[in-house]
Every structure is written in structure tokens, then in C-alpha cells.
Amino acid sequence: MSKRHDEVVPDNPDAADDPKQTKPEQKGLSRRSFLGRMGVVGIATAAGPLIHISPAEQVETSPLPTKPNTVPGAVPVTLKVNGSTHNLKLEPRVTLLDALRENLGLFGTKKGCDHGQCGACTVHVNGRRINSCLTFAIMHQADEVITIEGLARNGELHPVQAEFLEHDAYQCGYCTPGQMMSAAALLKEPCGADDDSVRECMSGNICRCGAYPNIVAAVQAARKRG
Amino acid sequence: MQAFEYNKLNDADRASAAGAVQGAKFVAGGTTLIDLMKLNVEQPTTLLDINALPLDKVEKLPDGGVRIGAMVRNSDLAHDSIIQQIYPVLSQALLSGASPQLRNMATTGGNLLQRTRCYYFRDTAYACNKRNPGSGCSAIDGHNRMHAILGTSEHCIATHPSDMAVAMMALEATVQIRGTKGERSVPLNEFYFVPGSTPNRENVLVPGDLITHVTLPALASGTKSHYLKRRDRASYEFALASAAVVVQMQGSRIDGARVALGGVGTKPWRSLEAEHELQGKSANEQTFRAAAEAALKGARPLHDNAFKVELAKRTIVRALKEVTQA
Numbered sequence: 315m316s317k318r319h320d321e322v323v324p325d326n327p328d329a330a331d332d333p334k335q336t337k338p339e340q341k342g343l344s345r346r347s348f349l350g351r352m353g354v355v356g357i358a359t360a361a362g363p364l365i366h367i368s369p370a371e372q373v374e375t376s377p378l379p380t381k382p383n384t385v386p387g388a389v390p391v392t393l394k395v396n397g398s399t400h401n402l403k404l405e406p407r408v409t410l411l412d413a414l415r416e417n418l419g420l421f422g423t424k425k426g427c428d429h430g431q432c433g434a435c436t437v438h439v440n441g442r443r444i445n446s447c448l449t450f451a452i453m454h455q456a457d458e459v460i461t462i463e464g465l466a467r468n469g470e471l472h473p474v475q476a477e478f479l480e481h482d483a484y485q486c487g488y489c490t491p492g493q494m495m496s497a498a499a500l501l502k503e504p505c506g507a508d509d510d511s512v513r514e515c516m517s518g519n520i521c522r523c524g525a526y527p528n529i530v531a532a533v534q535a536a537r538k539r540g
Numbered sequence: 541m542q543a544f545e546y547n548k549l550n551d552a553d554r555a556s557a558a559g560a561v562q563g564a565k566f567v568a569g570g571t572t573l574i575d576l577m578k579l580n581v582e583q584p585t586t587l588l589d590i591n592a593l594p595l596d597k598v599e600k601l602p603d604g605g606v607r608i609g610a611m612v613r614n615s616d617l618a619h620d621s622i623i624q625q626i627y628p629v630l631s632q633a634l635l636s637g638a639s640p641q642l643r644n645m646a647t648t649g650g651n652l653l654q655r656t657r658c659y660y661f662r663d664t665a666y667a668c669n670k671r672n673p674g675s676g677c678s679a680i681d682g683h684n685r686m687h688a689i690l691g692t693s694e695h696c697i698a699t700h701p702s703d704m705a706v707a708m709m710a711l712e713a714t715v716q717i718r719g720t721k722g723e724r725s726v727p728l729n730e731f732y733f734v735p736g737s738t739p740n741r742e743n744v745l746v747p748g749d750l751i752t753h754v755t756l757p758a759l760a761s762g763t764k765s766h767y768l769k770r771r772d773r774a775s776y777e778f779a780l781a782s783a784a785v786v787v788q789m790q791g792s793r794i795d796g797a798r799v800a801l802g803g804v805g806t807k808p809w810r811s812l813e814a815e816h817e818l819q820g821k822s823a824n825e826q827t828f829r830a831a832a833e834a835a836l837k838g839a840r841p842l843h844d845n846a847f848k849v850e851l852a853k854r855t856i857v858r859a860l861k862e863v864t865q866a
Binding site for chain 1: 541544545570571574575577578587591619638639640642645774775776
């Protein structure tokens with residue numbers, strides 16, 4: 315429990331910021347619907363709605379304006395992500411990671427360190443794994459971006475996803491999308507056959523829970539599938 | 541992060557003029573620049589994206605050398621068959637640096653221009669002569685375990701972080717530069733400056749200069765090379781000490797040797813002193829140790845990094861042992 319709760323809760327038993335204390339009718343806007351609306355606001359034209367908003371959430375009144383993105387300095391940026399083309403208006407300083415999460419609503423790609431040190435934001439660009447936090451979205455207008463949401467094809471898990479499940483290769487799961495994107499790229503990269511080589515090839519993805527033994531086992535099993 | 545104007549360049553001829561404008565910076569892989577922009581250490585007002593420039597080839601030259609385009613990614617260079625065959629030290633150095641994701645992004649030209657990992661340089665709350673000339677150096681009396689012991693000054697002790705540049709230093713690489721006044725070539729050994737009283741000036745580049753290629757000279761047949769890196773963890777970490785060695789043998793005698801060090805210098809550190817000690821000598825532990833002693837003779841350790849003196853010596857000895865084994 316955080317220090318803040320220690321201080322606040324005894325004086326304020328109905329504190330609205332405690333999720334357990336929040337009554338449904340008090341919830342004007344959930345975190346997910348807020349982020350979802352942010353995502354939709356950022357999309358000028360797209361094939362279809364990217365964020366699923368449940369009927370219950372749709373009837374909530376939103377205090378957010380629904381006019382198009384008017385961020386000063388925003389310029390048209392076209393991104394091709396998981397096979398779909400999106401015409402956005404973004405500031406040049408929006409990273410690919412932030413564009414994926416905040417503008418396209420693809421929350422699978424995680425923000426960990428935001429400085430290229432943890433690998434949680436790993437995505438594929440033109441078939442190669444990169445840290446999406448250390449590159450600007452505007453630099454990838456001609457590129458094919460694949461995120462964790464695009465890894466499974468035709469409703470079938472990617473071998474890496476299946477083996478992560480099989481080998482319980484996670485604990486909290488926060489690093490897992492990045493681990494899986496790295497592992498999926500590794501299958502096509504030069505990497506030695508032994509476990510040490512896998513550890514080296516996966517070293518750009520940090521797991522604070524320390525699920526490494528199972529991650530290595532999952533990656534090796536995925537490689538054996540061919 | 542400060543806002544900036546973004547321009548994508550398609551033509552190398554126009555890059556220099558665009559790059560000479562005040563506040564403009566080239567961006568390639570972005571792994572150093574964007575990291576430092578987030579920290580407000582770098583604050584370009586115009587970003588010139590050079591990723592579309594046709595500088596992404598590794599070419600064998602008629603004289604036996606190799607020309608590497610500035611946009612060749614670190615991973616592609618490390619796995620290039622020519623590099624692996626002729627210059628294994630370079631492939632090994634590249635693969636010992638960063639992570640697979642970062643190596644897929646980082647470029648040859650950008651790697652040469654990596655900025656230091658000194659935590660005081662990276663944190664604008666601290667004084668730093670490299671970031672803010674005249675403000676002082678927080679590292680000299682601060683935490684300096686990772687800092688340099690060679691080429692330091694009373695104004696700066698920041699370590700140069702690159703592995704690739706250390707290998708290229710031992711391979712006597714040359715940097716091709718396109719500037720507003722035309723093209724020029726600078727030997728890598730003359731490319732970097734030691735900090736002296738102007739640690740903000742790190743190399744010979746002036747506004748508008750764009751690195752276009754790095755050229756590696758041919759090696760005599762039978763030349764062997766090796767990169768050895770010592771660090772706090774087995775992977776994905778900067779060097780505490782590293783050594784790039786390029787050796788040509790005549791039987792058991794060393795016919796020629798080049799030695800460069802990483803993790804210990806304010807620039808990728810070529811040691812002519814070590815090379816002199818090795819020249820013409822028998823390849824044995826005593827010779828290697830003498831070379832290591834010569835390389836570190838001018839070392840100026842501080843309170844946290846004195847261990848680097850012996851670590852660097854042992855790294856040199858071990859690398860030379862490795863490369864001279866049949």
C-alpha cells in the first residue's frame with residue numbers, strides 16, 4: 315500500500331481515488347474509456363473504430379471535446395500498423411511508442427523506461443525489432459510496423475505466444491509483449507543454438523520479475539517448432 | 541522535450557547546407573539523440589532525417605579495404621560476411637554493444653558520435669562542462685566509478701562509450717565527411733579530441749558536416765584481431781574496460797600490432813605505447829604485460845575508478861593471449 319493511501323484512507327474512508335471505494339455511478343469516465351477517446355480523437359481517417367467502447371461506457375457523458383486533434387505543430391503522419399493504414403495528425407516529437415498507445419489505442423506495446431534500456435516497447439519495423447520509444451512516429455511513414463496485437467494471424471497464436479503460454483514465461487506480464495516481439499524477431503536472426511546464445515539475443519528485454527528461465531525455455535521451444 | 545521542425549532529406553548534396561543552419565541536427569538511428577532530447581540535454585530546433593540517404597552499403601574496395609556507408613546499421617555491419625571474415629574485431633565489438641533492438645537502429649556514423657554515459661552529463665540538474673561549458677565538472681568529486689582514466693582533464697573525465705569506434709581505431713579507419721566546403725577524409729585517430737579545457741568540442745565536425753562513410757584499410761594476410769570487453773554484467777552494458785587488438789605474426793614473433801582501449805578513455809583510445817612494446821617481440825605473457833604497463837602509464841585514476849587501471853591491463857594481456865593463440 316502506498317504512503318498516500320496510508321495517510322488519506324483513515325480520514326477519508328470514501329476517497330474516490332481508492333478503486334475499491336468507487337461506486338459505479340461516481341465513475342464519470344473510466345481510465346480505459348478515457349484513453350480510448352484520446353485514441354479516437356487522434357485519428358483523422360481510419361478503416362474502422364480501433365477502440366471497442368462497450369455500450370455501458372458509450373452512454374456515459376464525456377466532458378472531453380470530440381473535435382479533431384488541434385495540437386499546435388501537429389502535421390499529417392501516415393502509419394501502417396499491423397496491415398492497416400492510419401492517417402494521423404501528430405507533433406513531430408511524438409515517439410512511435412506514444413503514437414501506437416495514445417493515438418492508435420494499441421496498448422499492448424508497453425512503456426517501461428522510455429529510454430531504450432528495458433525493451434518493453436519492442437515492435438517490428440520492416441521485419442526488424444526496434445525500441446519504439448527511441449524513434450519518432452514521423453520517421454516511419456513508409457514502414458510496416460507490427461505490434462504485439464498483430465503477431466497472431468487468422469486467430470492463431472504465433473508460435474512464440476503459444477510457447478510463452480505453455481512455459482508460463484511471465485509473472486506480472488508487463489515486459490511480455492516486448493519479450494514476445496523480441497523472441498519472434500529472434501527466430502529469423504543469426505543466433506546460436508544454445509541457451510546462452512538465447513540469453514544474449516534476448517538481453518535487450520529486461521524482466522523485473524525474473525522469469526528468465528521460463529522465457530529461455532519458451533524461446534527454445536518456439537525455435538524447435540521451426 | 542523541446543518542439544522541433546522535422547525534415548526528411550533525400551539528397552546527400554543538400555544535407556550539408558541544411559545541417560549548417562543553427563539548431564539543426566541530423567537524426568539517423570536516433571538511439572543517442574532522441575534519448576538525450578527526452579532529457580533536454582540535446583535541444584535541436586530542426587531535425588534532419590537522413591535515413592533515406594543511399595549510404596547503406598558495405599563495399600569491398602579494389603585495394604582490399606572496405607568502405608562502410610554511414611547509414612549501415614550496427615547489426616548489419618556486425619553480421620556482414622566481409623567484416624566477419626577480414627575484421628572480426630569489428631564484428632565482435634559491435635555485437636558486444638547495446639542490445640539487438642538498438643543495433644537494428646543504430647548506424648555506423650551515429651555510433652561514432654555517441655555521447656558519453658556520464659550521469660552528470662545526462663542530468664541537467666548538475667554542472668557539466670561538456671553540456672554547459674564553464675559550469676564545472678560534477679564527476680571529478682562525485683561518483684566516478686565508470687569514468688575515464690586516460691585523456692582526462694581538470695574539466696572533464698567523461699568516458700567515450702562506443703565499442704565500434706575502439707575496434708575501428710585499432711583498424712586505422714578513416715572517416716569520410718561531406719561538409720559545406722566539399723568532401724574530406726580524416727583518420728579516425730585524428731577525428732576525436734581529448735577534452736582539455738573545451739570538453740564540449742568532441743571531434744573535428746563543424747555545423748553542416750555529415751559523415752558519409754568509414755573506410756577500413758586492407759590488412760596484411762594472416763592478420764588476426766580480437767575484441768575483449770569487461771563490464772558489470774554479461775550483456776547489454778557499457779565497458780568498464782575493453783581492448784581491440786590487431787596483430788600480425790611472423791612465427792612466434794609479433795611483426796606488427798595495434799591496440800585500442802574502450803571504457804577507460806575520454807575518446808576511443810589508441811595506445812601507440814603498447815604497440816611499440818609489442819613490435820618485434822616474442823608473443824608471451826611478459827611481452828603482453830609490458831605492453832599493458834606502457835598503455836596505462838599515463839593513467840590518472842580518481843577515488844572510485846582506480847580499479848580500472850589493473851582491469852585495463854589484464855584486459856589487454858588477455859586479448860593479446862587470445863589473438864596470438866594458434
